[in-house]
Amino acid sequence: MHFRTGIRAAVTVAATALVVAACGGGDNGQDNEGTGEQPQTGAGKGNGVLELGYVLPETGQLAYLGPPQIQAVNFAVETINDAGGVLGKPIPAVVGRDEAGQEAVAAQSADQVLGTGVDAIIGAAASGMSLAIIDKVTGAKVVQCSGSNTAPTFTDYNDGGYYFRTAPSDVLQGPVLANTIIGDGHSRVALVARADDYGRGLMEATKAALEGSGATVVLAEAYDPKATNFSPVVQQIKGSNPDAAVVIGFEEGTQVLQGMIESGIGPDQIGVYGADGLRNTDLASLVAQGNPGQLAGMKGTAPASVDNEEFVQRLQEFAPQLTELQFAPQVYDCVMAIALAAQKANSDDPTKFANEIVNVTKDGEKCTTFADCSAKLQAGTDIDYDGVSGPLDFTEAGEPGQATIEVYTYDEQGQLQTLRTEVSKLNQ
Template sequence: MKARSAIFSVAALVLGLWGGTGGLPPAQGGDGELKFGYVLPETGQLAFLGPPQIESVKFAIRTINDAGGVLGRPVPAVVSGDEAGQEAVAAQSADRVLASGVDAVIGAAASGMSLAFIDRVTGAGVVQCSGSNTAPTFTDYDDGGYYFRTAPSDALQGPVLAKTVLEDGHDRVALLARADDYGRGLLESTRKALEAGGATVPVAETYDPKATNFDQAVQRVRNTGPDAVVVISFEEGAQILQGLIEAGLGPDRVGVYGADGLRSEELPSLVAPRDPARLAGMKGTAPASAANEEYVRQLKRFAPELKELQFAPQVFDCVTTIALAAEKAGTDDPGVFAKEIVGITRDGDKCTTFAACKALIQAGRDVDYDGVSGPLDFTDAGEPGQATIEVYTYDDKGQLRTVRTEVSSFRQ
């Protein structure tokens, strides 16, 4: 469990007596205006995940402002920063965003990028929330109670990925993952679940994601004679999949599986531009969102150029949860409202929009915000205790399809 201070400030106690509603002077450290910044991929390996997350931040802020803002004031335009797929650039972007005086930082998209600057953000007493960090590392990370995520840990995704492989009848499974916290964490949780299900894992190897050639890794996988291969990667996975196909380990020969880092409508054309159907039959898993057609419709109306929507709902919920916590605390001081974030997602009156939850808070009620990504129900570690995981596939035309979704929980 993450370290969270049990000592509340005097301001927080006083606000608690008033039901946590707005209208009181901001606590020490707050200026009455809730300011957001983001560090998200505008360029780099995960640039395809940038637009849905960035636009969802902006859409959430507009939704909040349409409902009267936070603490009686509109939320200003978000301060932008590019994580760029490079730790040094992400850290520099975080420094610039922090220097603008934000109360909360949304991001990064990649777990490794968040780890490059989490100490900067939480050490400054600023809240950080990611909608797509899935590395198990964050569950126990000593962040002082300032880091949160609306994406589930890969400790929940791994068992579903393994179950998918096993249900397809495979029992000799090779694992290949990028050598970072995301790759290692999902590799380990998947390996444990595969072996618990009776499968043999002849190789569970990590590779340097900055490498330009993955032939040796592919050859080591081929030499083990697997009947299925799991690839845990980002953009570089397209090159790895090309290598597997050339080595006779394509989806027409063995089971080929990916995870959220490879879930993209563009993947088949990246792997085989002239024949996207070469990827037909590949499957994978990713954190899913609730079937929220209204949110999708409104987001696309707000940002009509959007094609990819992955993790957009989770980011919307980051922004909304933070805004409701500030409303509940009666201040934009992160040192105070951070303590309200977990409670906003559980053990109160159900509500599904910022406006509805805000009205309940102003009436002195505790709220349980069920977001556009589904129920959040944060654990004390500031993350979902259960997750809906999507199983996806690519059909014979190279089109991305959802096979099913299922719930994975730490309580199972």
Template sequence: MYASMRRSAARRSGVFLGAALLVAAAGMQGGGATQAAAAEDGELKLGYVLPETGQLAFLGPPQIESTKFAIEEINKAGGVLGKPIPAVVSGDEAGQEAVAAQSANRVLNAGVDAVIGAAASGMSLAFIDRVTGAGVVQCSGSNTAPTFTDYEDDGFYFRTAPSDALQGPVLADVVRGDGHDRVAVIARADDYGRGLLDSTRDALEEDGAEVPVAETYDPKTTNFDQIVQQVADANPDGVVVIGFEEATQILQGLIEAGVGPQQIGVYGADGLRSEELPNLVSPGNPERLAGMKGTAPASASNPDYVKRLKEFAPDLKELQFAPQVFDCVTTIALAAEVAKSDDPGRFVDEMVGVTKDGDKCTSFAACKELIADGKDIDYDGVSGPLDFTDRGEPGQATIEVYTYDDQGALKTLRTEVSTGEE
């Protein structure tokens, strides 16, 4: 209902006029021929902009392979609108805004109906206006910055990962549950870092903790001594580090300054949840990170999905955000089935509805059968129930609490549900 109210027929016509101009301009910038995006031709075309290289390259394989796996599962069930989804159009976000934007232009030029990605919130912000302004659906499985909840995207942007407004309170609860009363919080200076810093700090202070340091840092700097010294000088009994791969240098600095996991509580978030982190921080001595904890959006326990994904991609090691991306692809396909159209200007209105308030189904094939029978569907994804809000995002989050054990191995301690309500 809400989505439909946001888009009148006249507005949609304006969107597609803008789309034609935008994509034409993108084609001229790229020096190649252009195909207008979002044309209805009976074939659902998908593209992605995900990290094939760059700081978040470890998040690329699980998201890319899960995208391809979802397409294979959809095609096994007869495809969308009676046609298979063709090979996904690829684009590298590369950890650089300019590269991500260029990749988005190339993907749009291929005439896709929806874009999967980006992985990083900052990278999505580099091209969201290009995609949604062209009347093309965008769905990310790992954007968590609160920025997107109220972003002016004409209703074309969706995410299956929860907002950090839901993760921050859980992270704060973990810190406080470990008995820490004086906590420094530092984060990379982008929408992801600032959003999670704010929600974590606010939750800590509401629970009675003192936050002597709440600062952001330039992730492109090569020297983090100043922020490390600022933490050390504050004499905290806990520190939260919100970053990506660059934060390995901060963790190294904290250890050298005597405020590492062996001395105080050290915590991270989803950007630092990686099996490789201990060896990146201390090559040959991963146990130096033992005791560090953190939080990250979790998936419902789904061993069947994990088994099938690993059979599809046997070399896959990291699984973070793979289920959420699978659900992006499946939700888009189901919305097109319900709308009986591959026109994103039409199936966008079904994106929220297919995730709630209908007959439950847990696969594209099962949901497609219900649709064929004239039923309203409620797709519960491989990452768990989606139940999109009117803003096109999960209304609650399952958050994993992780740690690194005595040998530096990544372990899941538990999961918690967060709704943002007391």
């Protein structure tokens, strides 16, 4: 069993490539009947059938991220089953529950999914919701894999070797965001972030990168995301006299952006930036109803989710109603890595296949599909699964050692556009 060790890495940013923007959302179509059962230690007993569950947002602030992630789970399962399944048997229908953006609900959902005896859980989407369930899941010796947790907290988390993520740590995203700001000619930067592990983690990573490049951080403040009035946050930004401001938030960030525009520090006056939590095709309409062009020029960064055109086409054929694709490739890769690890371990027992998840993502013969990778494993070949979200190359902490980060913007009509992607790597 690999255990999380303290990995402290410097970050470099490399290779820029233009990509075509794409976007996508839909229904989950999953069984959502609650069992009410409590988790059982070692719920996955190795019965020869790989059983999966998810805890993902069906309601709450991140509900727009639910459809692409849920459908990515469904699509991955169908792809695996069409290729013969895992251990020669199909993966059964996935048991799904709502994380809802509330710790108590997420915890109850995890209890219900664990109670069905799953071998692995996909999710949660939000870092805060994963922190609400990680001890339950990994403590039950069940694998947890998130496609969208980016808080640096998880790198060193004591999870017994059962937690993994295909989304990159914000240690990788922060420098790209900082370089974007500095590249636009800004040198006095205000940072505000929601007061949780995601917000603080990305704010600190961005702050360090900004200061390391010679910029002055005039404000670095965490705010209560459950506040009813964000005017004090806006006034702090304005009072710091920045030439650029970064808002690291979820849905509540729209209120901060509204206040900034009303106070004369919108994208027309200073550089305004966001991150993955605000990357939403509807953001401009939510911020300025009837006049989405007011957000024109705002930029941000996010783990790239739309770079693989072949995957995008296949997913949209599978789920035509999708209108948002963020983190769908990363979630798909969670399911694939788990399934391939079970194949390599020749067991659906998470105490056995958890040891193989890192191994199937690096140092072997390259393969990109479940069918090809599975055939190589059956032939006794070590594999290196390169996912639809990119090369995974997991570190011993169970997370990508590099990431492709998208730089996005909003145009004069308030439409979300991808400007470019940048590869960010850990120096290990």
